[in-house]
Amino acid sequence: MTANPVLELRNAGKVYGEGETLVTALHGAALTVAAGELVAVRGSSGSGKSTLLHLAGGLDAPSTGDVLVEGQALSGMSRKELARLRRRSIGYVFQDLNLVPSLTAAENIALPRELDGTHAAEARIEALAALEEIGLREVADRFPDEMSGGQQQRVAIARALIGPRRLVLADEPTGALDSETGEGVMRLLRARCDAGAACLLVTHEPRHSAWADRVVFISDGAIIDETTADAPAVLDLGALT
Amino acid sequence: MSIKHGLLALLAPGPKYGYQLKAEFEATTGSAWPLNIGQVYSTLQRLEKGGQIEADGVPDDDGRVVYALTPAGREELAGWFRSPIAQESRPRDELAIKLAMAVNTPGVEAREVVQAQRRQAMSSLQSLTRAKATVPEDDLARVMVVDSLIFAVEAEVSWLDRCEARLRKARTAQTPDVKTPEKEAVQ
Numbered sequence: 001m002t003a004n005p006v007l008e009l010r011n012a013g014k015v016y017g018e019g020e021t022l023v024t025a026l027h028g029a030a031l032t033v034a035a036g037e038l039v040a041v042r043g044s045s046g047s048g049k050s051t052l053l054h055l056a057g058g059l060d061a062p063s064t065g066d067v068l069v070e071g072q073a074l075s076g077m078s079r080k081e082l083a084r085l086r087r088r089s090i091g092y093v094f095q096d097l098n099l100v101p102s103l104t105a106a107e108n109i110a111l112p113r114e115l116d117g118t119h120a121a122e123a124r125i126e127a128l129a130a131l132e133e134i135g136l137r138e139v140a141d142r143f144p145d146e147m148s149g150g151q152q153q154r155v156a157i158a159r160a161l162i163g164p165r166r167l168v169l170a171d172e173p174t175g176a177l178d179s180e181t182g183e184g185v186m187r188l189l190r191a192r193c194d195a196g197a198a199c200l201l202v203t204h205e206p207r208h209s210a211w212a213d214r215v216v217f218i219s220d221g222a223i224i225d226e227t228t229a230d231a232p233a234v235l236d237l238g239a240l241t
Numbered sequence: 242m243s244i245k246h247g248l249l250a251l252l253a254p255g256p257k258y259g260y261q262l263k264a265e266f267e268a269t270t271g272s273a274w275p276l277n278i279g280q281v282y283s284t285l286q287r288l289e290k291g292g293q294i295e296a297d298g299v300p301d302d303d304g305r306v307v308y309a310l311t312p313a314g315r316e317e318l319a320g321w322f323r324s325p326i327a328q329e330s331r332p333r334d335e336l337a338i339k340l341a342m343a344v345n346t347p348g349v350e351a352r353e354v355v356q357a358q359r360r361q362a363m364s365s366l367q368s369l370t371r372a373k374a375t376v377p378e379d380d381l382a383r384v385m386v387v388d389s390l391i392f393a394v395e396a397e398v399s400w401l402d403r404c405e406a407r408l409r410k411a412r413t414a415q416t417p418d419v420k421t422p423e424k425e426a427v428q
Contacts, residue, residue: 227364
């Protein structure tokens with residue numbers, strides 16, 4: 001277990017329906033993601049991994065247990081407080097529909113900061129710095145449909161982590177991308193985590209899960225197993241590292 | 242693993258010593274397949290006997306000799322690059338055999354066998370990915386070797402994911418009271 005996790009699920013569970021139609025989507029999920037950590041979730045469709053991500057992001061309330069973001073329990077929050085936490089502490093990156101089509105890359109990244117109450121000019125400076133950091137300064141004034149899929153996803157990651165935000169929830173962020181572009185997105189996510197962000201990632205691609213520090217396996221609504229990054233290598237890659 | 246053809250390829254630019262070939266082989270493939278010097282010399286002897294390489298000049302003070310490609314060696318090497326590698330040369334797959342046995346052996350939980358292997362394969366994939374992150378992207382030879390290992394392990398993970406789903410489905414079919422959650426799909 002880690003000290004001061006950015007995200008913590010305590011025995012979180014979710015049931016839908018009742019009586020005959022009751023379905024347990026998730027039960028007894030315990031999971032922490034610390035600053036600097038990238039955690040990937042693996043499971044087949046229907047395993048409960050999207051439910052897990054929804055609970056983690058405060059998009060859905062757990063039926064049992066609790067979810068803590070930056071040490072704050074979501075259960076005790078009013079709708080308003082929850083909305084504020086979602087906006088201020090959590091960044092979301094989905095497979096598509098990430099960016100506002102009518103805003104440029106810089107405006108998209110600046111948007112959460114403006115909603116935080118930061119002055120527009122200052123928010124733009126921060127957005128440009130964020131673009132610079134991910135090597136995409138040149139797309140600042142382009143609209144999403146003028147960018148490649150990989151550029152859009154990288155901009156979405158920059159937006160997710162703008163300002164004081166350090167938790168990013170990524171659901172199939174490489175889903176619509178080719179292998180090489182997808183790898184570029186994963187390299188960026190890894191770099192942002194190495195720089196202190198915490199990320200919970202759902203991806204069906206084993207190759208992309210492998211960028212994580214830990215891979216959590218979920219099946220029939222329960223976390224059944226996990227890997228750690230310190231497992232011994234099967235091959236001697238001494239000369240590579 | 243064709244050490245023979247690897248050595249022929251390393252000799253293509255010009256004559257080399259055996260210890261040089263060992264070092265270059267490992268540097269090119271990123272030490273994924275370390276060679277011992279004995280393997281290198283025994284392979285060189287076979288190649289020399291087969292007329293594909295020859296000693297070039299006289300041995301140095303330490304008795305070491307430089308090897309060079311012969312025209313027959315160049316022809317062999319060109320042929321190797323021209324021919325794709327056949328898939329059927331794979332040895333019996335112990336993992337597939339083990340899973341087949343696990344499904345049908347009383348008292349063995351096949352899902353546990355699958356999960357143990359998934360965890361192992363996923364860990365391997367993580368360590369390969371960490372190794373890859375340290376290789377400069379313009380080091381094409383190494384990047385391609387690591388990618389080859391990564392894609393092979395990924396195929397195993399994908400297959401095991403599929404095995405897990407099959408076993409889960411089979412178990413659910415046996416026990417109709419187990420309800421599968423349908424609520425998925427984000428977007």
